[in-house]
Amino acid sequence: MDPADSDIVFQSYGRCCNNEQFFVDFYDFFMSSSEEVRAMFTETDMKQxxxxxxxxxxxxxxxxxxxxxxxxxxxxxxxxxxxxxxRPDFYHLWLEALMKTLRRHDPEFSDTVESAWRRAIQPGIEIIRGAY
Structure with a gap:
């Protein structure tokens, strides 16, 4: 892992995560990506x-x-x-929803920032997905 990538991602997330609307928008994007994804959240306390x-x-x-x-x-x-x-195939939808949300909320978002995010968190996503 390139330390520069993790620094870019850490700073980008810091610019976004203090705004609750970031998380609201993420779920709007994620749930609109698939009926099956939307169905997973029908009985969910979305604030939690x-x-x-x-x-x-x-x-x-x-x-x-x-x-x-x-x-x-x-x-x-x-x-x-x-x-x-x-399901493992939902993680791609999750990642794309995250990128859309970052693009909307990080005023410094760019192709460089997006690439850093993808490289930085893909190994962790694979750990989660691999447990399926």
Whole structure:
């Protein structure tokens, strides 16, 4: 992992995560990406879900900055077929929703920032997805 990527991502997330609308918009994008995704959230407390998302993205960012993958492995287990049954193909939709949300909320978003995000968090996403 290029330390420059993790710095770019850390700063980008910092510019976005203090605005609750960031997390609202993420779920608007994510749920509009698929009827199946939308159906997963029908009985969900979205305020709590946004809090969990805030922490989950931070865990991906911290893993990119060198922290152990313990929390990501636990997240993978909770999202596996034995937990919430989040199918592996949904992670691409999740990532694209995140990129759209970052593009909307990070005033410094650029192709460089997007590439850094993708490179930085893909290994963590693979850990979560791999637990399926």
């Amino acid at each position: 879900q946004r809090h969990l998302l805030r922490n989950g993205i931070m865990q991906l960012v911290l893993h990119a900055r060198g922290l152990p993958d313990t929390k990501l492995r636990a997240l993978g287990e909770s999202h596996s077929r034995r937990g919430y049954n989040v």
